[in-house]
Amino acid sequence: MRYLEITVPADRRRAILDVLDEEGIEYVVTEEVTASAVDDAAVVRLPLPTRAVEPVLDRLADAGLEAGRVVVIDAQTVVSSEFDDLLERYSRGGTRGPRTSRQVLRTKADEFTPSLSVYLVMLLISAVVATAGLLADSPAVVVGSMVIAPLLGPALAASVGIVTGDDDLRSTGFRYQTLGVAIVILASIGLATLARLGGLEPGGVDIVVVAELEERVSPNLLSIAVALGAGVAGILSLTRGFSEAIVGVMIAAALIPPAAAVGITAAWGMYGAAVGALVLVVVNVLSINLAALVTLWVAGYRPQGLFDVSPTRKRTATYGVVFGVALLVLAAPLAGITLLEFQATQLKSSADEAVADALEEPEHADLEEESVEVVLDDDYPVRSIDRVVVAVRGPDPGPDPELSDRIYERIVESEGPVVVEVRYLVGEQRGQRDTSGDWIGKLIVHTAGDGR
Incomplete structure (x- = not known):
């Protein structure tokens, strides 16, 4: 359940209240002195089922709420017969599972994206742990590197920004993803080079015989399934309230170890193996973004002109086609490896x-x-x-x-x-x-x- 506080301009008050009356929504109107640019504003407070937030705000936007301000707050419980009727109406035939509104979805995606300094430091630590785990052939250490990687927000922010028309969120998501992969690769190259100079290279033995490395330098089509599942699970964690921490580990599993494998094999001079690991990284990035975008679309988060009408429907389709075509092209060598x-x-x-x-x-x-x-x-x-x-x-x-x-x-x-x-x-x-x-x-x- 959600509790909304809406600041309504005086000239739009009647239209806004008419929409609430038509929806059968209980509300309280108070006259307040505000420090905002909205003169003679009133504050309308109302409880809503989670599923009702998005359609109600869309109707209010059509009624002229662009100049207003909306605050959405989590509510523990509401005791009201009218609210029970509203909850039943938006439960879709008895299904009361929560569906996060587009407005809240943008906020959550932004919250899961840390500041740049924290993001870089955590990724550096993750890269060091992943590189050490791969060189030591230790699955437990590799898993540890996934746990500390803050990749959930950046991996999903781009897709959320695309479907909601938030250009800042979209560009931030793509920038963080690109920067994150680059940081892990460069850090792993540095650490692996130090390890090789320190005499950790097995004498006369190919470094990729290490089990944790071998599966990432010559990936098959099954590798894509992990990234696709991570993208779908990531969006469901944002929209349905599942555990974000567990999904974040799944996304990191598709990106951190392969990126570290690129650095290790490059440091050992095995450029063919480094290319194989890099292809896996790019394929996983594309798979996560494509799966997230498709899942958002199927879940109903389609561009509908939210407060700021923008041609995001065409942009969503364009990104989907670009992701899909690029994924098919890069999946061709993976298909050859699978056949082999x-x-x-x-x-x-x-x-x-x-x-x-x-x-x-x-x-x-x-x-x-x-x-x-x-x-x-x-x-x-x-x-x-x-x-x-x-x-x-x-x-x-x-x-x-x-x-x-x-x-x-x-x-x-x-x-x-x-x-x-x-x-x-x-x-x-x-x-x-x-x-x-x-x-x-x-x-x-x-x-x-x-x-x-």
Whole structure:
């Protein structure tokens, strides 16, 4: 419920009160001396159901309230039979869930956008924590970086400003989003560079083998779902009163770790991987804004000339088209990565079957399958299948070319040309293992096919 205080100019008082009478709204009018530019003003006070605020203010705007002032206050309870009737009328068939008015929506979006200095400091802290978490491969630390990132307001302010015709709010939202991503990337580059100079680079190991990094430098289409869900949930948190803190973490999850991954991979000189992470950041920004804009439109927050009539309907459609087209263009490489992952999964399944069939032959009864792995190349962000690595173990002191060729032929028969590398883990005698349960012996590699 809301409690409104409306300052009404004398020449508009009768028109305003007529609207309230027609709506069946209880109100109190008091004559007050004000310090505003409105002479001979009266203050009208009235309770309204949350759902009624927007349509009532729209009607009052049509009646000439442009020169007035409206203050909307949260109300705990109203005891009145007339108010109960009004509440029932605006409950839409018994549904009493609150719907924030466009007027309040603009205020909430602005409130969730912190001052620039606080915003920058919090993002710097978040960037440092996210970079440390990614380098340490610590999911808990990465989650911590999301919690402290103040991204809810800026991520939603732009869309709210578009549909309500608030140019200042729209520009602030876009400016904060751009500045925020840039700050996180630059801060992560600096910290990752210091970490590399300090000797934290794994010797001879690609930095993106870190699990928390790998999934962000070669993203697939499923990554978009997180950002789309964050945009929808963010708007619902503003319009329906859901927990803003939880939704803020979800939005940060789509932006902070990928942005930090851009900085880390750039500091390590892996520019292809940095491009992949940057594409994910841009796609997530577009997805959040598009989802928020569409959700606002579907929820009924459409441009209707609120106090200041402006051609925002065309602007809303324009931004929606721009976001959608840009998202489709950038989603193309993500679709390629998704297809590659599907092909790699299918290839591994076929390789598992081929190895199992080959080892069933009587002459290979003393061999056991250790593992089957599909290895991708390092050409980030759009990678390709490099080879299939099959590991078998047994007591013989050398490779078995016949087995290697049989495995290769069966894989190629179902999946086409591919390099197959068969590794033999050879122990001193059958079944000999160390105290950890691992096979004792040496590794012999035999390449069974060249892919041509």
